[in-house]
Every structure is written in structure tokens, then in C-alpha cells.
Amino acid sequence: MTSAGQHLLDLCDEVLARAREAGATAAEAYAEYVKQTSASVEQNELKGASSAEHEAIGLRVLVGDRLGFSYVNRFDDEALDQAIEDAVAIAKASPGDPANGLVDPLPGKVVKGLWDDALAVLPPGDVVKRTAELFEAARKVDRRVSVDNASFSSTLAHSAVVSTAGVRAAASETAASWALFGMAVDGDEVGSFDAYSAGARTIKDARTAAGAKRFGETVVSLLDPRAGKSYQGKVLFSADAFCEIFLDTLFEAIDGDVVLKGKSRLKDKLGQRVAAPGFLVVDDGAKHGGLASGAFDREGLPHRRTVVLGDGVLHAFLYDGKAARRAKTRPTGHALGSARNLPSIGTTNVEVGAGAASDEELLRELGDGLWVGRFSGNVDGVSGDFSGVAKGSFLVEKGKRTAPVKETLIAGNVFDGLRHVLACGKQRHQVMATACPWVLVDGVDVTAGT
Amino acid sequence: MLELLEGALAHGDWLELRFHDRISRSILVEDGKLEGARSMRHAGVGVRTLVNGAWGFASTSVLTPEALAAAVGAAREAALAAAKRRTSKQPRLPRLSWENKTYRSPTRLPLADKSLSEKIELVLATDAKVKRGGSRITSSSVRYSELIDEKLIVTSDGARVRIADTKPELRVSAVAAMEGELQSCTVAEGKTGGFGDLFARRSADEMVEKAVKVATDLLRAGYVEGGKKRVILAPDVVGLLVHEAIGHTVEADFVLSGSAAAGKIGERVASELVTLCDSGASEHEAGAGGVVLVDDEGVPAQRVEIIKDGVLRSYLHNRESAERFGVEPTGNARAFEFDNEPLIRMRNTYVEPGTTPLSRMVADTADGLLLVGAKNGQADANAEFMFVVGEVYPIKHGMLGPLHRGTTITGNAFDVLKSVDMVGDQFAWELGSGYCGKGQPAKVDAGGPHLRCMVTLAGKEQP
Numbered sequence: 001m002t003s004a005g006q007h008l009l010d011l012c013d014e015v016l017a018r019a020r021e022a023g024a025t026a027a028e029a030y031a032e033y034v035k036q037t038s039a040s041v042e043q044n045e046l047k048g049a050s051s052a053e054h055e056a057i058g059l060r061v062l063v064g065d066r067l068g069f070s071y072v073n074r075f076d077d078e079a080l081d082q083a084i085e086d087a088v089a090i091a092k093a094s095p096g097d098p099a100n101g102l103v104d105p106l107p108g109k110v111v112k113g114l115w116d117d118a119l120a121v122l123p124p125g126d127v128v129k130r131t132a133e134l135f136e137a138a139r140k141v142d143r144r145v146s147v148d149n150a151s152f153s154s155t156l157a158h159s160a161v162v163s164t165a166g167v168r169a170a171a172s173e174t175a176a177s178w179a180l181f182g183m184a185v186d187g188d189e190v191g192s193f194d195a196y197s198a199g200a201r202t203i204k205d206a207r208t209a210a211g212a213k214r215f216g217e218t219v220v221s222l223l224d225p226r227a228g229k230s231y232q233g234k235v236l237f238s239a240d241a242f243c244e245i246f247l248d249t250l251f252e253a254i255d256g257d258v259v260l261k262g263k264s265r266l267k268d269k270l271g272q273r274v275a276a277p278g279f280l281v282v283d284d285g286a287k288h289g290g291l292a293s294g295a296f297d298r299e300g301l302p303h304r305r306t307v308v309l310g311d312g313v314l315h316a317f318l319y320d321g322k323a324a325r326r327a328k329t330r331p332t333g334h335a336l337g338s339a340r341n342l343p344s345i346g347t348t349n350v351e352v353g354a355g356a357a358s359d360e361e362l363l364r365e366l367g368d369g370l371w372v373g374r375f376s377g378n379v380d381g382v383s384g385d386f387s388g389v390a391k392g393s394f395l396v397e398k399g400k401r402t403a404p405v406k407e408t409l410i411a412g413n414v415f416d417g418l419r420h421v422l423a424c425g426k427q428r429h430q431v432m433a434t435a436c437p438w439v440l441v442d443g444v445d446v447t448a449g450t
Numbered sequence: 451m452l453e454l455l456e457g458a459l460a461h462g463d464w465l466e467l468r469f470h471d472r473i474s475r476s477i478l479v480e481d482g483k484l485e486g487a488r489s490m491r492h493a494g495v496g497v498r499t500l501v502n503g504a505w506g507f508a509s510t511s512v513l514t515p516e517a518l519a520a521a522v523g524a525a526r527e528a529a530l531a532a533a534k535r536r537t538s539k540q541p542r543l544p545r546l547s548w549e550n551k552t553y554r555s556p557t558r559l560p561l562a563d564k565s566l567s568e569k570i571e572l573v574l575a576t577d578a579k580v581k582r583g584g585s586r587i588t589s590s591s592v593r594y595s596e597l598i599d600e601k602l603i604v605t606s607d608g609a610r611v612r613i614a615d616t617k618p619e620l621r622v623s624a625v626a627a628m629e630g631e632l633q634s635c636t637v638a639e640g641k642t643g644g645f646g647d648l649f650a651r652r653s654a655d656e657m658v659e660k661a662v663k664v665a666t667d668l669l670r671a672g673y674v675e676g677g678k679k680r681v682i683l684a685p686d687v688v689g690l691l692v693h694e695a696i697g698h699t700v701e702a703d704f705v706l707s708g709s710a711a712a713g714k715i716g717e718r719v720a721s722e723l724v725t726l727c728d729s730g731a732s733e734h735e736a737g738a739g740g741v742v743l744v745d746d747e748g749v750p751a752q753r754v755e756i757i758k759d760g761v762l763r764s765y766l767h768n769r770e771s772a773e774r775f776g777v778e779p780t781g782n783a784r785a786f787e788f789d790n791e792p793l794i795r796m797r798n799t800y801v802e803p804g805t806t807p808l809s810r811m812v813a814d815t816a817d818g819l820l821l822v823g824a825k826n827g828q829a830d831a832n833a834e835f836m837f838v839v840g841e842v843y844p845i846k847h848g849m850l851g852p853l854h855r856g857t858t859i860t861g862n863a864f865d866v867l868k869s870v871d872m873v874g875d876q877f878a879w880e881l882g883s884g885y886c887g888k889g890q891p892a893k894v895d896a897g898g899p900h901l902r903c904m905v906t907l908a909g910k911e912q913p
Contacts, residue, residue: 037528039528039531039532042703042706042707043703043706043707044707045536045537045538046504046532046535046536046537047504047505047532048504048505048506048507048528048529048532049504049505049506049507049528049529049531049532050506050507050508050525050528050791051507051508051524051525051527051528052507052508052509052789053509053510054509054511054789055511067484067486067487068487068488069486069487069488069489070488070489070490070491071488071489071490071491071492072490072491072492073491073492073493073494073511074493074494074511074512074513079491082491083489083491086489087489089566090487090488090489090566093487093565093566093567093570094484094487094570095484095570095574097483097484099483123531124527124528124531124532125531125534127531128531128532128534128535129535132535146707146708147707148703148704148707148831149707149889182707183707183708183830183831183832185708190708190709190710190712190831190832191831191832192830192831192832192834193830193831230676261480261481261589262588262589262625262627263589263625263632265632340490340492341488342486342488376828376830376836377828377836377838377858378825378826378838378858380634382625382632382633382634383631383632383633383634387838387857387858387908388836388838388858388908389834389836389858389860391830391836406834407834407860407861407862407906409676409836409858409860409906409907409908410908411857411858411908445676445908447676447677447906447907447908
């Protein structure tokens with residue numbers, strides 16, 4: 001236990017005691033301290049650096065089965081008393097709900113790899129240096145690469161959660177994150193933009209050069225796009241595009257709260273095949289060094305490894321305490337959020353099972369068609385219908401990516417698409433906390449612009 | 451507070467201290483259950499400095515002279531670290547004559563006039579009306595939220611500006627089901643001001659009526675064919691177009707990166723029927739969601755004619771970019787909260803109304819579509835855009851047909867604006883709910899009249 005963690009635990013104890021005095025019958029306090037140092041490049045020039053410290057507390061109170069929540073980013077007595085008064089007043093003004101309550105504590109295992117001493121004390125000069133290196137690595141690929149924005153940040157965070165139901169936990173973690181956003185400009189021609197972002201738990205793992213080089217190569221390759229071809233059939237999705245269209249929608253559909261409210265197409269499908277045979281999706285918030293790993297979830301329960309889809313069969317819905325009470329089941333350790341919000345259900349580190357084919361073999365299997373790099377569009381989380389523009393995407397001819405396409409729209413349905421996954425690549429690409437291969441999906445509408 | 455901030459100005463370089471006290475509240479009811487009501491207070495001071503040509507920023511929520519001095523020191527240290535790696539010299543900031551006063555947004559029926567209990571009751575009652583909307587309605591959701599902001603901006607070159615405004619929002623959603631199929635519709639209003647502004651155009655009941663009808667009707671609606679089409683864009687879709695696909699390309703920081711609008715001042719980029727503006731005030735109709743009377747650098751917000759009669763006239767500027775371009779700052783520097791640095795952002799972006807009634811636009815269209823219900827959208831650096839529209843109404847021989855399912859539209863925004871051949875005479879602000887994202891959120895609004903033009907639609911065969 002760090003002294004910072006103990007300080008936050010003590011603060012939570014004090015706030016809970018005061019909340020009880022103010023009329024709460026039960027309460028939970030989640031306190032956090034975050035320090036972030038970052039630097040940014042804008043319009044191809046180092047703009048500046050920043051240093052921010054943030055402390056805050058989120059207070060959930062119950063008056064019987066009535067719920068109130070308040071947040072404040074100051075720890076002085078006046079601010080805390082006002083936050084307690086607000087939370088209790090909201091609870092008293094709200095109707096009751098038997099699902100309102102606090103979770104009982106559960107033992108968890110230690111999650112390793114979330115702290116790095118060197119990253120915790122990284123000075124502003126080093127953050128600036130890494131930002132400049134990130135930017136320069138992208139620019140040196142080609143003089144036409146234009147970086148609208150690049151940034152590198154180091155973050156250290158301490159958090160604690162204490163409840164009158166017996167939850168009491170504190171943790172500390174570090175993270176580095178970096179991002180590039182820009183396009184290629186060649187005379188009068190402005191290419192399609194692209195973005196690259198990644199993160200690491202230790203400074204040793206904060207390797208930015210390879211990703212920056214790929215970003216530079218990508219934006220240059222998107223110059224001089226041509227019209228695509230209209231067809232219905234197989235489309236090969238990059239990890240980014242598959243995550244945005246398919247995985248995000250899948251996870252919305254297995255959110256226990258969404259299921260309970262009847263808004264999920266998968267609400268009656270537990271134990272049934274909902275994706276192609278062999279298709280595997282796992283969520284693991286306890287993964288060693290995972291970007292989305294944590295010692296506990298927003299309610300103080302341990303994260304765990306959850307097989308969501310195994311061999312295409314739906315194995316699990318995800319629950320926080322409230323949804324679990326409504327569904328008469330147990331929470332799964334998927335309560336996410338910060339001090340600023342009530343807990344909500346979400347995923348952590350996601351892995352899609354790798355297949356047998358190399359990326360080149362997947363392109364050959366596609367033959368003639370579309371490789372989608374990025375998706376700019378809309379997915380209806382209820383129906384699963386999606387439609388949007390294939391950005392950063394390429395025409396595939398005779399198994400090879402031949403030219404970037406412009407104004408090419410794709411449309412389909414996520415749940416139909418999951419059943420029509422033809423193949424997954426054997427190489428998984430990291431999209432922040434998600435590891436996903438390229439995925440070949442059948443039955444997608446492609447409409448080419450002119 | 452003024453004394454505290456002025457006390458921290460003892461620093462040789464240019465310095466800006468921005469105190470921002472935000473109270474935000476939200477109430478969410480789903481399917482008759484209060485899922486959460488919350489109150490948040492996020493307050494502190496953002497410190498920005500310019501040292502040796504580089505920016506430094508720090509923030510603190512501790513409002514003491516010592517904490518402020520530490521934040522000033524941290525900002526200076528960050529700027530010095532960045533200055534060592536800069537390769538070009540930063541331009542100076544322009545000299546300004548400040549209008550040091552309190553800028554208070556106009557408000558009808560202040561939010562404070564309703565108690566917390568009354569607001570909770572409004573949301574519960576509205577949700578119940580959605581649920582009673584018909585046998586097909588399976589799920590309902592209503593969210594009320596409000597932002598109450600007070601700011602004080604103090605700079606070493608003379609700004610002493612106070613800001614006060616409130617921004618309420620109501621979102622009403624309905625989900626309808628039939629034979630295993632689900633369809634949804636969300637109707638939202640987001641305004642600057644009070645309850646009189648929030649419900650000036652339509653009441654909560656009228657929002658319910660619309661959400662229920664569209665969600666239910668979509669269950670039986672067909673699909674339209676894809677391809678390039680003549681369309682009439684409703685004001686909400688026009689708002690999305692001008693915000694996402696034009697507005698971002700004329701933000702001066704994006705122009706400097708090489709956006710599609712770079713180097714095009716004075717060029718024809720749209721039909722001569724099009725005049726496109728961004729204003730901190732609520733032009734034509736009161737209560738626009740992006741009202742900013744003075745920006746977060748203390749600069750009074752201007753009405754900017756981005757495109758005048760089809761010709762590109764101006765970009766959107768903060769102090770730094772205005773100096774680089776040799777123009778006046780337009781009051782477009784905005785920070786979401788005290789711990790965000792001000793960025794160039796839009797406010798209320800719109801097309802000036804024309805003279806043609808919608809009825810005549812429809813009657814004059816032999817084969818086309820009316821597109822309504824902007825859902826979301828994104829645009830590229832090259833002005834290529836993608837928008838989702840929720841409702842499509844075919845037009846055949848001048849007659850409006852039944853509702854069809856929503857679709858995605860795409861095109862190059864400047865090409866679309868060049869194809870405009872009719873501009874409607876009715877104006878509406880439509881995008882005041884939700885946020886624009888650019889590293890940090892911002893409350894904006896957008897709108898205009900109906901526009902007739904050409905776009906490409908994604909299509910789907912009839913099932």
C-alpha cells in the first residue's frame with residue numbers, strides 16, 4: 001500500500017462517516033489522484049507541454065433503496081460537505097429501486113505489471129523529447145506527411161474505493177500513451193487523414209517508432225484515391241475497422257443492463273451459436289500489464305478473465321452490481337468508470353482469437369474486393385445495422401491491395417456479419433487494449449462513389 | 451477570486467489564468483426507472499504561459515495563492531522544456547483592447563427556478579409518456595442534463611473578463627419492436643439559457659410524439675437505393691454538413707496542417723446561393739446551444755462569414771492564429787473545463803436562409819429524396835464526409851412519399867455546396883444537444899434552412 005493509496009482510503013472513510021451523519025443508510029466513496037505530464041505537436045511544430053494534477057471523489061449514497069450521486073474535485077471540508085449534502089438530497093428526491101445497492105466484497109488476485117517507477121517520475125523534458133521523436137519518426141517517412149497533432153503523455157494514478165458494505169481497496173498504476181493524427185499533402189492534393197494511438201504500462205515498453213513509421217506510410221499510401229467498385233459479398237476488415245463496427249456492437253449487446261432492458265439482439269442467445277464456428281472473443285481485466293487491467297473494478301471487485309464467445313457460442317453477459325441484482329446473478333467485475341460517474345458496464349482488455357491465415361493469404365482469399373482500414377459511420381447498437389464510409393481503405397485486385405478508394409460506402413448488419421466470418425488472420429494487431437486480427441466477413445454491401 | 455488570480459500574475463512572461471467553476475447535473479430515466487441522478491462540481495484554474503516561443507500549461511483545483519504559484523511554476527517549467535525543441539519562432543500574440551465586463555447569456559425561465567424534485571419528475575413523466583406511446587414501444591429513455599458555468603479570465607496583458615451561462619439539454623429515445631426487429635429514434639434539444647429556451651420550439655410532449663412515431667414507422671419502412679441523388683437536406687442535416695465537413699476545415703489550426711480549405715480564401719467554393727457563418731451569438735432564432743459571447747481567451751465572439759455568396763472569405767481564429775494570418779481574432783478559442791487548454795472551435799455554425807418555401811422545393815423536384823434526422827457524422831481533412839440520417843422520404847414528381855429507413859450519405863462537402871440550387875426560407879438551430887469532439891468536448895450548435903443539392907447515398911436492397 002502506497003502512502004498516497006492510504007491517504008485516499010482515509011479520505012473515503014471520513015466521507016462515508018460524514019455521509020451517514022447526513023442521512024445516508026449506505027454509501028460508497030471512490031477517490032482518485034492523477035498526475036499527467038504531456039507534450040504536443042501541432043501543425044508540424046512542437047507546440048508546448050503541460051502538467052496537470054487532479055484529485056476527485058465520487059460519492060454514491062443510498063437512503064433506503066433511493067440513490068444519489070455527487071462528484072467534486074476538491075478535498076477541502078467545504079467542498080466535501082457540499083458534495084455529501086448534494087448526494088443525500090438527490091437520493092431523498094428520487095424514487096426507490098430495489099436494484100439500488102452496494103456490492104459485497106470479493107477476494108481477488110494481485111494484478112502485476114501496472115506500475116513503473118521510471119514512468120512515474122518521467123520529467124517534462126523527457127516527455128517533450130519523446131513527443132518530438134514520435135513526430136519526427138512519422139515525418140521522416142516522406143516529406144508529404146503532415147502531422148496535425150502528435151502527443152505523448154505519462155500518467156500516474158492512485159485510486160481507492162471504500163463502501164459501507166465492506167469493500168476496501170486501493171491501487172496505484174502508471175501508463176504512457178501516445179497518438180498521431182494527420183494526413184499527406186502533395187501540392188493541391190490533401191489525402192485522407194489517419195490516426196495512430198497506443199499505450200504501455202512501462203517506459204521500457206513505450207516504443208513509438210514502428211507505429212509512427214506505419215502511420216507515415218499509411219497517410220502517403222492514401223494519396224491519389226480512385227473510385228471503388230460496387231458489389232455485395234466479402235470484405236476484409238482491418239483490426240481497427242473490425243473493432244469499431246463489430247466488437248463495440250457485440251459488447252453493447254452483451255452488456256447485462258442492455259440485455260435486461262430488451263435492447264439486445266442477443267438477449268435470448270446465451271449458450272447459442274451467434275458467430276461463425278471457431279470464433280473466439282475473450283475479455284481479461286486481470287491480464288499482466290494490460291492497458292485496461294486494474295486491481296479492481298469501479299465497485300472494488302476483482303477483474304477476471306471472461307470468455308464471451310467460444311467457438312462462436314455466446315458464453316457470458318457482463319454485469320455490474322446493479323444489473324446483477326436485477327438479473328438475479330453475480331457481478332462479473334465489469335463496472336467501469338472514474339470518480340466522475342456512477343459505475344457503468346464495460347470491457348477491459350479484449351482478445352479476438354487468431355486464425356490460421358497470414359494477412360497475405362486473407363487478401364488472396366478475398367481475391368477482388370475491399371480492404372477496410374477504418375470506418376467512419378454509424379452502427380445501430382440495437383438492430384446491428386451499420387453503414388458508413390470505408391476510410392483508409394484499399395481496392396483489392398487479384399489478392400493484392402492496389403489503390404486507395406474514395407467515397408466508398410459499406411453497409412451490413414453486425415449480427416449477420418458475425419455469423420458470416422469466413423476467416424481470421426493469424427497475426428493480431430493491438431488497437432489500444434484490444435488485440436484483434438484482420439477478419440474476412442461475407443455479405444457486406446459496398447457502394448462506390450463516382 | 452479576481453484578487454487571487456491577479457496575485458499570481460507576478461511573472462515576467464505572458465500569462466493567462468482562467469478560473470472555471472462548473473456545476474453539472476444529469477438525470478437519466480430508462481423504462482420507468484431512475485437509473486441515475488448526479489450532481490458534479492468541477493472547478494479550478496487553468497494556467498497558460500508563453501515562454502521562449504513555446505506554450506506551457508498547468509492546472510490546479512486548489513484555490514490558494516500557494517497552489518496557484520505552484521501551477522504557474524509548473525506551466526513555466528513545461529514551456530521551457532518544450533522551447534528547447536522548437537525549431538521555429540512563435541509569433542507574438544496580437545495586442546487587444548479588452549472589454550472587461552461580465553458576459554451573461556440571455557436566459558428565459560432560469561434553470562434554478564425548478565427544484566431538483568421538479569426536474570426528476572419532468573424526466574420520469576416524459577419517460578412514462580414514451581412508454582405509453584403504443585404497443586410496439588418496448589423501451590424508453592429520457593435524459594436531462596444541465597451545465598452551469600462561471601468563469602473569470604485574467605491575463606498579464608489586461609483581460610479581466612467574467613462569463614456566466616447555462617446550457618440545458620433533453621434527450622428522448624424510443625425503441626420499437628416487431629417480429630424480432632428493433633428500431634429506435636432519439637429526439638433531442640440542447641440550448642443556451644433556461645427552460646424557456648429549451649422548450650421554445652417544441653415541448654417535451656412533442657419530442658415524445660416524434661420519437662415514438664419515427665421508431666414505430668421505421669419498423670415497416672423500406673430501404674432506398676444507393677447512388678448519387680438529388681436531395682433536400684433538412685436543417686439538421688445542413689447543420690451537420692456545415693459543422694463537420696466545412697467548419698472543421700476552416701479552423702485555422704487545421705488550415706495550417708493543410709486542410710482542404712488551405713489557400714482558398716477568395717476562391718469560389720460553393721454555389722453563389724450559399725452564405726455560411728459561424729457566430730458566438732444565436733442568429734435568427736434565440737437559444738442556440740453554442741452561444742459564446744466571449745471566448746476563453748477573453749476575446750469577444752464575432753460573427754464570421756466563412757463563405758459569402760459562394761466565395762471563401764475567412765477562417766476561424768484564436769489569438770495565436772490570428773497573428774500568424776495577420777487578421778483579427780474571431781473569438782473561437784474555447785476550453786471545455788479549467789484543466790483543458792483553449793483550442794480553436796466552432797460556436798454556432800449555419801447557412802443563411804434563402805427565399806424558397808420547402809413546399810416549392812419539393813414541388814420542383816421530379817425525382818429525389820428529403821433527408822431528415824442527422825444522427826452523427828464525421829469528415830475528413832479533404833472535406834469528404836460521412837453522415838448518418840435517420841429518416842428518408844422519397845420525392846417523385848414533386849410529391850413527398852412515405853418514410854424509408856435511414857442511410858449514410860457521403861460526398862465532398864465543397865462539391866455538395868457547389869451543387870446547391872435551392873435554399874429554403876425557414877431557419878432552425880438543430881445540433882445543440884451533445885458535444886463536438888476535438889481532443890476535448892465543446893457545446894456547439896448548427897443549422898440553417900433546407901438546401902437542395904446532390905449527395906451519394908449508401909443503399910440496401912429491399913429485404
